[in-house]
Amino acid sequence: xxxxxIADVPVSAIGLGGMPMSIEGRPDRxxxxxxxxxxxxxxxxxxxxxxxxxxxxxxxxxxxxxIAEALRTWHGDSSSVLVATKGGxxxxxxxxxxxxxxPEYLKKAAQESARRLGVEAIGLYQFHRPDPEVPYExxxxxxxxxxxxxxxxxAGISNANPDRIRAAQEVLxxxxxxxxxxxxxxxxxxxxxxxxCAELGVAFLPWSPLGGIGKAGDLxxxxxxxxxxxxxxxxxxxxxxxxxxxxxxxxxxxIPGASRPAxxxxxxxxxxxxxxxxxxxxxxxxxx
Numbered sequence: 086x087x088x089x090x091i092a093d094v095p096v097s098a099i100g101l102g103g104m105p106m107s108i109e110g111r112p113d114r115x116x117x118x119x120x121x122x123x124x125x126x127x128x129x130x131x132x133x134x135x136x137x138x139x140x141x142x143x144x145x146x147x148x149x150x151x152i153a154e155a156l157r158t159w160h161g162d163s164s165s166v167l168v169a170t171k172g173g174x175x176x177x178x179x180x181x182x183x184x185x186x187x188p189e190y191l192k193k194a195a196q197e198s199a200r201r202l203g204v205e206a207i208g209l210y211q212f213h214r215p216d217p218e219v220p221y222e223x224x225x226x227x228x229x230x231x232x233x234x235x236x237x238x239x240a241g242i243s244n245a246n247p248d249r250i251r252a253a254q255e256v257l258x259x260x261x262x263x264x265x266x267x268x269x270x271x272x273x274x275x276x277x278x279x280x281x282c283a284e285l286g287v288a289f290l291p292w293s294p295l296g297g298i299g300k301a302g303d304l305x306x307x308x309x310x311x312x313x314x315x316x317x318x319x320x321x322x323x324x325x326x327x328x329x330x331x332x333x334x335x336x337x338x339x340i341p342g343a344s345r346p347a348x349x350x351x352x353x354x355x356x357x358x359x360x361x362x363x364x365x366x367x368x369x370x371x372x373x
Contacts, residue, residue, distance in 0.1 A: 086128035086356045089338050091209060091288040092239050092262040096167050098331060098356040100131030100290070101349055102342035105298055107138040107148035109180075112344045114151070121155035123346035125163065127353040133265070133290065133340040135171035135213055136198050142178025149201040157203070169209035169263070169290075170198045171243055173216065173224065186216025188227035195231050211241035211265055212253075221249055225256040232260060241265060243292070247281050254285065265290040265340075270308045270326050270371060271300070283334035294330055294339040295323050295352075301341075310371045314364050320354065327355030329368045 088095040101124040106117040121132070138148035149170055156163045172194035175183045185191075191212065199207050212228055215221055231237045241263030242253045254261040264282050266275040268291035275291075282289040295301035305312035305322030311329075315322040323341075330339045343349040360368070 086353060088130075089288070089335065091131070091167065091169075091338065092260075094167055094208075094239065096131040096338060097129045097353070098338060099129065099327060099353045100133055100169075100338055100340035101129050102292065102340040103132060103134040103148045103152055104138045105342040105344040106151060108140055108298075110298070110344075111140065117151055117344065118155045118158065120343050120346050120349060121152060122159050124343070124349045124353070125155075125159050125161060125166065127350055129349065129353060130166050131169065131338060131340065132166060133169045133292075135174065136194055136201075137171070137174040137176050137182070137213065139176060140178075142176070145176075146198065146201040149198055153201060153203045167208040168202060168204075169211060169241070169265075170202065170207060171211040171213035171265075172198060174213035184214050184216040186212070186214075186219040186221075186224035188219075188223055188230075191224060191227040192231060192236075195236055199236060206235055207237040209239040209241055209263060210237035211243045211263060214244045215249065221252055222256050225253045229257050229260075232257070239263070241288075241290075245278065247277055250278060250281055250285070250287070254287070261285070261287050263288040263290055265292055267291070267293050268330065269294050269296045270304065270311060270329070270368075271296045279333060279337065283336050287336060288338055289334065289336050291330055291337065291339045294341050295326055298342065308371050310367045314360065314368065317364075318358065320358060321351055323351060324355040324358055325360070325368070327352055328358040328360055329365065331355065332360060332365055
């Protein structure tokens with residue numbers, strides 16, 4: 086598989102999003118482990134998770150522990166796999182999501198994530214979502230402290246607008262490695278953030294790159310041009326969507342979620358799918 090970079094770390098052009106394996110509708114543990122192993126077998130070297138990817142209040146870090154187990158039990162060498170996790174978003178267990186961007190909380194959360202992942206330093210740690218009760222620079226300042234302390238190797242942010250991307254880059258002293266925002270054929274309002282990341286040389290990691298859990302399977306029906314291009318190439322509309330995202334800029338690394346081996350096995354093929362300028366123009370013009 087072709088590679089791209091997050092800071093100076095090479096990663097597979099297609100990553101794996103772990104969220105579907107730990108929240109509502111999640112598969113059993115055996116299938117989840119098989120899904121992660123299938124991704125690794127296919128050459129995936131970027132896995133995205135978060136401490137908030139869990140279902141019940143008493144299982145914070147469910148997905149982190151799942152990924153750690155899968156890496157331990159995989160037959161290959163996982164030393165080149167970059168695990169990216171996030172902190173600052175919480176699930177109380179009643180189905181809701183809350184935020185906590187207090188510096189003391191983020192630093193403690195990162196330490197707990199490192200423990201669950203079984204690592205001395207987290208490969209990539211990202212501030213999950215802005216907290217309106219805490220100045221953004223203070224939250225990112227905690228990430229900078231984690232970076233300086235060696236608790237994390239790379240620092241990123243998620244769900245950030247251009248102003249916050251610039252602020253984070255300043256607080257981190259030019260060490261912002263990634264921005265993880267929603268981006269897909271169905272959600273293009275992060276184009277400005279993607280373009281800014283390309284300008285700054287910061288990796289842009291689209292979350293829900295196929296439209297989100299429960300919607301990915303209908304992508305071809307919702308967006309006819311993606312289905313038409315897929316038919317012309319003899320591939321899935323999902324592959325076309327990921328290839329289209331890769332073509333937006335060299336800094337883009339999609340992280341499609343998966344809960345079945347077949348899903349990620351199909352997604353990784355997008356890294357080798359070449360779209361023509363006319364096809365890209367058609368896809369860029371697509372609206373729902």
